Amino acid sequence: MTAQEYLEHSCEVEGGKRVQVINLCRSYKYLGHGYYCSLLAEARGHRVLPSVRTISELTRKALYGLALDDLDKTLEKALANHPYGHTEGFTLSLYFGKTELEPLQDLARQIFDVFPCPILLVEFRNANGWHIDGIKAGALPKLRDDQEHQFANSLDAFSRKVWRMPRSRRLARYDMAILHDPAESLPPSNAKALESFIRVGKGLGIDVELIEKKDYSRLAEYDALLIRETTSLDNHTYRFAKKAESEGLVVMDDPASILRCTNKVYLTDLLKSHHLGMPATEILYKDRPQELEQVAERLGFPLVLKIPDGCFSRGVIKVQDQQALLEATAQLFEHSVLLLAQEFFYTEYDWRIGVLNRKPIYACQYFMSKGHWQIYNHKAKGQDINGECRTLAVHEAPRAVVDLAVRTANLIGDGLYGVDLKQAGDKVVVIEVNDNPNLDAGIEDAYLQDDLYGLVLEEFIRRLELKRRGQAW
Template sequence: MPNHLIVVDECEDFRWVDPSGLVITAEEYLRRGRGAPELPVVNLCREHGHLSSGYYVSLIAEARGAKALPDMRAVADLDHAEIRDECKAALESLLARAPRLPGSSAAFSLHVYFGEPDQPVFKELAHRAFELLRTPILRIDFEQATSINFGQATPWRIASLRVLAPQEVPQAHDAILLDGLERLALRMNFRSEGISRPVDGSADDLAHPFGQAPRRAPPSRLDLAVLVNPRDKIPPSKAKALARLADVGRELRVTVTLVEPRDYERLASFDALFIRETTSVSDHTYLFARKAEQEGIPVLDDPASIIRCTNKVFLAELMRRGGVATPATRFLTRHSLADIEKERVFPVVVKIPHGSFSKGVERAADQAQLREIAEAMLTRSHVVIVQDFLHTEFDWRIGVLGGEPFFAARYFMCDRHWQILKHAPDGSYVEGVTEAVATGNVPHKVLDAALRAAHLVGDGLYGVDLKETSEGVFVMEVNDNPNIDVGLEDAVLGDELYRRLLLDFQRRIEATRRRGSAKVIRFGRTSLADIEGRCETSATEFALRQTTRRERPFK
């Protein structure tokens, strides 16, 4: 019986014999059923870029609890030039220790197969490259930097880092690749550096590869950076809510500072980061979250939550694995478009996996419309989602913070529309009504489903969307970066909501200190109990407050 899977785009891509592995295609891996054993995955797809086949193989492996090489964090990191530059700098520092560098050429390449180099003198550098980049097959191109220092050796630099597809491996390197793969198979429990671990609900299971950040002296109070973007058309918190957060922060001796994308290099000067612009794996919000993690400071949303929540394919697999009820869900690719003929019950909802704010979500009334929508979406993503349509007057939104209920609301559908937000062709949009609800008044089965779903994702701040029907409660999505706005999500708790948020940051900071991590942060001489004592209204009292209903800009 195989002890790992080798996943490729086409079986012909893997020309070797691996006695301990089973070679399957990405399409086959996507379709593996619930009963199939979740073996570790060696992802050798041709492309690993955002929303490619290789991207989805690593993403789905993580959602299923399987260990993968490269893991999802490595795939996301490699998509950012800034992170590749960090890796280059780390590797270039090892070049000076290399025992022999080419003297007659101005460029050369090093191939690394599962951490094993094609040139043994670069063993240390190859091992470090594998540790940093966590990718099976890598080519590192070196070139001599221009120098005007006559009589001195010209320094070498890394021109490029490139992940190779298996068919690009020179035949002369076959033995090295097989040796590296065999070594990997011998430790297929994946205890080695850089391999992902099963999801356990913790953001820590996607640790960054650059080691611990340097320590610094503890400050006398908490300085909280809040990342905003003036160009964000539908921000998760508007200026009024951010001002309220700052006001409450002053009561707790917390300085709230708004930062923008241009403030990336200032991040290390803060004690915690709160992201209040729409997140994406492929933009600066992920880089900010990752840098905060590297610096050892608490961050909402953490990189793992951004990866997990911004892709509906991942969430569908994760909910299935965790036994959380969702609408009946199937995946479509270009290879499986024929499955449309099997659809008998309409309407259905078609979703592009990385859509947000009701964008990239369409309803199909019949097979012809389903095919038209799916074909258009498949030009933007390797996989699209088809779900049974569930009609309800509103969606439940349950805010969850650190595994506990944070707020609750009903998001009503727009008038004469099946979604809570309706986009017009000119870019404008209309929204339904938001009705804030005390968490104590939320049906137990709704609250329980929301907490179970959030726990599968992590320990951060989430907005869980659910539909309550006569057939039961179904989780639609788990959102990172949920809306928090004045008179809407905070309508029941008021300032207490912002206090609880700031206290949660304090809890995370204290946990970091107890772990002996990179930062030790405190609120001067003010203890956590002192701060909690300033919260005048108890959670029980707030749970008994009446429901409030408002029109609102909605995420």
């Protein structure tokens, strides 16, 4: 329909259907027809491309410039062996994130993920290396015949993804996306667990679909997002969480939880300020090498060094003496200006207490990898990379362990967390809090079976129902 027809069209949506609007106005000028179409689409609860936010960001380089820094890094490699690589610059037209310039297709998709707009004109410049000089929205009437053909094909492909939904989706109460990476070597949920989420979700009226990094632009199709991929602030998982939150989805884990859990310096300060049990820990600073000897005297050897954002036992080194301390800190300071030094607290196994919405839901004992002092031994081969696991009912775990886990998780938020603890006699200490804890078939679900997946999905349903009624959870 025309822009005028849409503006005058009733905001009522028949039968509660969800509406996807593709705004192809010739201009998105502020307070113009195109701008108002996107603005009213959002007011009517329609899902619109481009959004008012995207329109606003594309008008000012100060707003979108920061997002270009990461994209610039992939340009040199993409253009290295292409004819465009020897020019001073060129402008690339993108249609729904598609380009016929194959070396730049991955970059085109990333640009569309950040700025979802039907037509984008991206200006590349070669000045001491390739960089993106500017991005602006394009207009359909200005396309040449060959470009119109490309646009039509891209629109057709995009429309099929948006509108062609299986019958089960129309019957489900809610649609949930699970972000995963099939190629990840140590994912938070194995393939069988993901299948269980889909199967259990169907019984609860949730249509669960697995998505990957390439599906960023599709997030608005869903009501909820569960991240089952190792999270990090500097990769797409955090962007997915931020995008999902901004689109109004119920998301686990939320951006704030990822931010808090992925940095051990934050957790150390949090535990100290609330006087919760943890191993003796000190922060090391790259520009204060003279303090290394004093730290060793206070903590004693052996001690453990950690980079703030390590996971799955990576970036964690045990040192036996001063020489090893100097060598290890020199290595780790290349990755972070702050390190953690912690007393060595050996136990036969670590406790992992799963906490969801401030309540414990499972308890596991993770034993150390064979012949190693950690659960994960990344130098091991085959199945020996991690130790054995034993799952118990929550009430079978020591009360002191469960209570400390819940108190710690509650300081992070009300999402899904895995709190790692050690216990020796009466002493219980927190090692770390994971924002996307393992939920693996055959391990964490060994006691609860399908009920574990049901607990997680039912919490999503509870939040979605409260959101529908306009209440906070």
